[in-house]
Amino acid sequence: MLFVAGLFAVLLNYPLLAAFDHAGRVAGVPVLYLYVLLTWLLLIGITGWLVRGER
Amino acid sequence: MPQLLVIAFSFGYLALLFGVAYAAERRSAARKSLVANPYVYALSMAVYCTAWAYYGSVGRAAHQGLGFVGIYLGPGLLAPAWWLVLRKIIRVCRQQRLTSIADFISARYGKSAALGALVTGVCVLGVVPYIALQIKAIASSFVVLTGGQEAGASGAALFAAGTLAVFTILFGVRSVEATERHEGVVLAVALESLVKLLAFLLLGAFVTFGLFGGFADVFDQAAAVPALRQLFTLKGTGTTGAEWLTLLVLSMSAVLLLPRQFQVAVVENVDENHLRKAMWLFPLYLLVINVFVLPIAFGGVLRLGGRGFDADTFVLALPLATGHSWLALLTYLGGLSAASSMIIVETIALSVMMSNHLLMPLLVRVPATRPEGQRRWFAYLGRIALTSRRLAVVLVLALAYGYYAGVGRQLPLVNTGLVSFAAVAQFLPAVLGGLYWKGGTRRGATLGLLAGFGVWFFTLVLPTLVGPGRLPVSVLSDGVGGLGWLRPGALFGLDGLDYLSHGLFWSWFFNVGLYVGLSLAWPPSALELRQADVFVDVFRRRSLAEEITGWQGSTPLPDVRALLLGFLGKRRTNQALRAFAERFPDALSFTSDQLTVNSSQPSPTEQSAPSKLTTDKEKLTSSPVHQFTTATTSPPHQLTANAADPRLLTYAEKLLAGTLGPASARLLLASVAGAEEISYDNVVGILKESQQLLEANRQLHKQRRQLQRLTDELRQAYDQLQVLDQQKDEFLYTVTHELRTPLTSIRALAEILADNPDLEVEERQHFQLTIGREAERLTRLISLVLDLEKFESGQASLVRTPLGLAEVVAEAVEAVAQLARERGTELRVDVSASLPSLPADRDRLMQVLINLLSNAIKAAVPGRPGRIAVLAWPAADALLLCVEDNGKGISLAEQHQIFDKFFQAQNQTMRKPEGSGLGLAITKKIVELHQGRIWVESAPEQGARFFVELPLAVPARAAAPFSPSFLP
Amino acid sequence: MSTPAILLVDDEPTIVMSLEFLMRKSGYQVGIARNGTEALAALSQTPYDLVLLDVMMPDVDGYQVCRQLRQNPARAATKVIFLSAKSQPADVQKGYDAGADLYIPKPFSTRQLMQKVRELLGNE
Structure with missing residues (x-):
């Protein structure tokens, strides 16, 4: 789980973040906004899954 | 909206909270807890989202775009690691009966009273402005909603502070023992978390789908405005990588270390396993509450821009401006929830810290000079502890209100919060170091914290004090005293970092540097060594029995009992002593009914005189090391009726720590009971021993595994050998059988030839030829077998x-x-x-x-x-x-x-x-x-x-x- | 009393050859079978007085031949001597269990064999 935390810390930081830091939009929503929220959701999902799996 | 209606709703809502809290306490007393489940636990953690999140996020988003998310993303990123870090903190606190971040740090570094006081001080200074912020949020939201004047704000703020003080005192500081959880408060806070989430989501949906045509529409319209389009990216808002990282790191430490987070996540934790659900529920809560922030912010700018509204008030102003006053009221209640829950929990935490670390260490030193009448003094102290906490609640809220009334009104919501985060972030080195590094010492932690706090004040607080009538602007531009390297915004000439990153960098630089450096430079004391062991190895010790007692020598039991009586009362004391006697039957050599304190018993003063004599004698006859071994062997004649086992002292110390904080408890026990603290050499010796035991145990485990593997391998080899052996047997058997056949012919024919000399020549020749052929066959067979053997043994070339x-x-x-x-x-x-x-x-x-x-x-x-x-x-x-x-x-x-x-x-x-x-x-x-x-x-x-x-x-x-x- | 008839059962021609020589020389009538099937056929036709039986044969082994022989009441008088390269106690026991009168491991002494043959036939 420490690895997951580390991985997403990298995913949601510069310089990777900069890759999505542009003015484009997907379905009307800014790319950056979408990227951050979806990655975050993924992190929550993985955490929930890992925690469940350990039970 | 009519002022009276808003006031009525506010009080109605707070009354509801009172009711919920009361019901929870009743259920708790009846042992049917409403709180003991992971969902309430996760929701109560959402006290993290204050009014700052509620109003301020939108304000910040309206100016800086996505930058606000970092504060909520940080905790989300850290959450997977909670199982390692937070669970360890919870375990330590449960074992040591620690009830605040100040307890934690003070206990870890040798139960230092000074360190506890320092941590408390930092917390108060760092967090009071933050509480003031919440009061401000309540007041200004009230003003916006009622359309009143700024002047009305102070009154609302005062009312709010007063009501919350009453609530906090009623439900938060009822009992003197802080380890008793506040189920009422927790449930109320969880409910408030739910209310603020629903209110905010409702508003978000209203703005996004009511005022606009969905997410795409909001962003489309925003894209048409150049100032807003800039906010789509972090580049556009000028948010640098360093600033983003700083936000993440700050919020990560804040979610662990803020007094209120420590309170709900650690102290109020019922079951470590609730953490599993909270690890994903809490981040999910943060994610959900943030989805609509950007649309609301853009919607606010698009609809209300240029009308002089503060972006922090968009949340209320949007429904108001479009004529949805009920929605505005609901939103207001959500904001009230966010603010009040934060204030309540933060105040409880601070009041306990202030009482345990600022007042008690002073008071407990007093009775050492007046040995008689101890019991009454203890009981009195117990009452003081409770009263002082209540006073502390009032004091904290008064301070916060004063700050709000004095300087706070001009500050934007977000900045104050972040500065406050940076203050508690100073605890991070001491806490993490304390959890994972046995080498950290009191000296290092104290000076590191002090330096970090100093730099924090200089770089982050000083600039906010600049203004007309306060500090001159030259302090910022030219440095303090005109010295260029003493500019708060560019300390030692470090330029180019934003305000927050700069402050955090330098404060942590000095903090960590001094903590590590000084810890390495001076060795820890006995007590620090013991505490380090207890904290770092908390998961490796299965029971308290394995723990090293911090005491040696004998203390008269009545003294200990009197001490407990004073603070815990008769019922709790008897309960506690019985529980102890059950766990360590050998530690108390008298029957349990003697434990019970009844009124006919002689007073402690009468009994203490003879018992002192016996203990003095014992001190003379037995060496300290020997005293120590009694803890495990305990020959009965040594434990005369009135001498307290060292383990009892440790137990009593822990009981008191729950009431007074670890440092005060130790001081009290040491001064009152006259117990000797254990010497450095003893602690080192015992630690070494226990480490060796642990190590030996690990080695044994390893060896057992190795042996097991070896056994398995041997068994396999044996099985293989058996198969081979069987094959060999068969081979041999078949070979001999094959050899017998030609041999039989040869022997039979040879005998016939011998026995029948009168054979005809032709027949004789035939027989002789046959013998030759059979002999050849035999030879062939033998060479084949030898050949095969050669091939099988790998010798054939x-x-x-x-x-x-x-x-x-x-x-x-x-x-x-x-x-x-x-x-x-x-x-x-x-x-x-x-x-x-x-x-x-x-x-x-x-x-x-x-x-x-x-x-x-x-x-x-x-x-x-x-x-x-x-x-x-x-x-x-x-x-x-x-x-x-x-x-x-x-x-x-x-x-x-x-x-x-x-x-x-x-x-x-x-x-x-x-x-x-x-x-x-x-x-x-x-x-x-x-x-x-x-x-x-x-x-x-x-x-x-x-x-x-x-x-x-x-x-x-x-x-x-x-x-x-x-x-x- | 007519001349005793002996059946030789073995798949090794040289062994059969030497045994045939020995038996004829002692004045017995000799029948020959090269495998289990031939042996069973010969036994069902002719009431042999004695069978010299090999164990290891390509089709039906000696034990089976012996067992089937013992199930035929008309051949109750037929004696059986096993001559086998299988000489382990378990093999010998198996032979006697199948109903053999004697079990002689190969290689054997011709003099001893003739002695035993005479004994078995003389007892009749």
């Missing part, structure tokens, strides 16, 4: 020379021609002389060919003329040879077995029709020695085709299994 296959085949055919003629078998050879030459051992290859040919001849069905063909052709990197017959064929089952030596051994009473049973086994060995393959295609009555594939080049590596014999 090849003498490879380039061979013409056609020539060898011709020679082999020549060798079996006699046999073929006898059986009337037709032999056809089709092997081209132009085949590439084969590197092979001539004699061995000959052996293979003769064997296959003679087998083919013998396979002939009686009564049908045998036909045999030998074919050869080149394949990729190899030559293929085929011996084909029209004999009786081989069944599929037998095809797998014929290459085994003495294949008939499987079916012991049935004999293989022809041959010794060794020929094909040896043939196969020879082919394999050439790195070739041999296989058969056949069906019963359909003849058989034996294929041999031999490589044209000798692969070097494939020679490996036989390599020793290949070497010249």
Whole structure:
């Protein structure tokens, strides 16, 4: 789980973040906004899954 | 909206909270807890989202775009690590009865009272402005909603602070023992978290789908405004990587270390396993509450921009401006929830810290000078502890209100919060170091914290104090006292970082530097060493019994009892002592009814006199080390009726720590009971011992695993050997059997010749010839067996020379021609002389060919003329040879077995029709020695085709299994 | 009393040859079977007085031959001597269990064999 935390810390930081830091939009929503929220959701999902799996 | 209505709703809502809290406490008393489940736990953690999140996020988003998310993303990123970090903190706190972040740090570093006070001080200074912020949020939201004047704000703020103080005192500081959880508060906070989430989502949905046509529409309209389009990216808002990272890191530490987070996550934790759900529920909560922030912010700017609204108030102003006043009221209640829950929990935490770390350490020093009348003094202290907490609640709220009334009004929501985060972030080195590094010392932690806090104040607080009537602007531009390297925004000339990152960098730089440096420079004291062990190895100790007591020598039991009586009351004291007696039956040598404090018992002062005498005697007769061993061996005569076991002292200390904080409890026990603290050498000795025990245990485990593995390997090897042994037996058995057959003939014929001298010459010759043939057969058999043995042991070697296959085949055919003629078998050879030459051992290859040919001849069905063909052709990197017959064929089952030596051994009473049973086994060995393959295609009555594939080049590596014999 | 008839059962021609010589020389009538099937056929036709029986044979083994022989009441008088290269106690026991009168491991002494043959036939 420490690895997951580390991985997403990298995913949601510069310089990777900069890759999505542009003015484009997907379905009307800014790319950056979408990227951050979806990655975050993924992190929550993985955490929930890992925690469940350990039970 | 009418002021009265808003006030009525506010009070109605707060009354509801009171009701919920009251109900929860009732249920808790009846042991039907509403709080003991992971969902309430996760929701109560959402106290993290204050009014700052509620109003301020939108404000920040309206100016800086996505930057606000970092504060909520940080905790989300850290959440997967909670199982390691937060669970450890929870475990330590439960074991040590720690109830605040100040307790935690003070206890870890030798139960230092000074450190506890310092942490408390930092918390108060760092967090009071943050509380003021919440009051401000309530006040200004009230003003916005009622459309009143700024002047009305102060009144609302005062009301709010007062009501919350009453709530906090009623439900938060009811009991003096802080380890008793506040179920009422927790449930109320969880409910408030739910209210603020729903309110915010409702508003978000209203703005996004009511005022606009969905997410895409909001962003489309925003994109049309250049100022807003800039906010789509972090670049556009000027948010640098450093700033983003700072936000993440700050919020990560804040979610662990803020007094209120520590309170809900650690102190109010009922069950460590609730953490599992909270680890994803809490981040999910943060995610959900943030989805609508950006749309609301953009919506606010688009609809209300230019009308002079503060972006922090968009949340309320949007529904108001569009005429949805009920929605605005609901939103207001959500904001009230966010603010009040934060204030309540933060205040509880701070009040306990202030009482335990600022007041108590001073008070507990007093009775040392007045030994008589202790019990009354203790009881009095117990009451003071409670009262002081209540006073602290009022004091904190008063301070916060004062700050709000004085300086706070001008500050934007977000900045104050972040500065406050940075203050508690100063605890991070001491806390993490304390959890994972045994080398951290009190000196390092204290000075590190002090330095970090100083830098924090200089770089982050000082700039906010600049303004008319306060500090001159020159402090910022020219540095303090005109010294350029003392500019708060660019300390030591470090320029180019934003305000927050700069402050955090320097404060952590000094903090960590001093913490690590000083910890390494001076060795820890005995108590620090013990506490370090207790904290870092908390998961490795299964029971408290393994814990090292921090005391030595004997303290009169009545003194300890009086101490507990004073603070815990009769009922709790008796309960606690009985529980102790049950756990350590050997520690108290008297019966449990003697434990019970009844009124007929002589007063402590009367009893203490003789008991002191006995303990003095003991001190003279026994060395400290010996005293220590009594904890485990405890000869009964040493524990006279009134001497307290060191373990009892540790136990009592923990009980008191729950009430007074660890430092005060220790001071009290040390001064009142006159107990000696354990010496450095003893602690080191015991720690070493326990470490050695742990180490030995680990070694044993390791060795056991190794032994187990070895046993398994041995068993496998044994099984293999048994199989081999059985095969060997069978082989031997079959060999002897095969030898017996020709021997029988030879012996019988020889005896006949001997016994019948009158045989006819012709018959005699026939018998003699037969004897010769049988002897030859015997010889062949023996050499075959020896050959096979040689192959099997890997001692066979090849003498490879380039061979013409056609020539060898011709020679082999020549060798079996006699046999073929006898059986009337037709032999056809089709092997081209132009085949590439084969590197092979001539004699061995000959052996293979003769064997296959003679087998083919013998396979002939009686009564049908045998036909045999030998074919050869080149394949990729190899030559293929085929011996084909029209004999009786081989069944599929037998095809797998014929290459085994003495294949008939499987079916012991049935004999293989022809041959010794060794020929094909040896043939196969020879082919394999050439790195070739041999296989058969056949069906019963359909003849058989034996294929041999031999490589044209000798692969070097494939020679490996036989390599020793290949070497010249 | 007519000349005793002896059946020789073995798949090794040389052994059969030497046994045949020995038996004829002692004046017995000799029948020969090269495998279990031939032996069973010969036994069902002719009431042999004695069978010299090999164990390991390509089709039906000696034990089976002996067992089937013992199930035929008309051949109750037929004696059986096993001559086998299988000489382990378990094999010998198996032979007696199948109903043999004697079990002689190979290689055997011809003099001893003739002695036993005479004994078995003389007891009749």
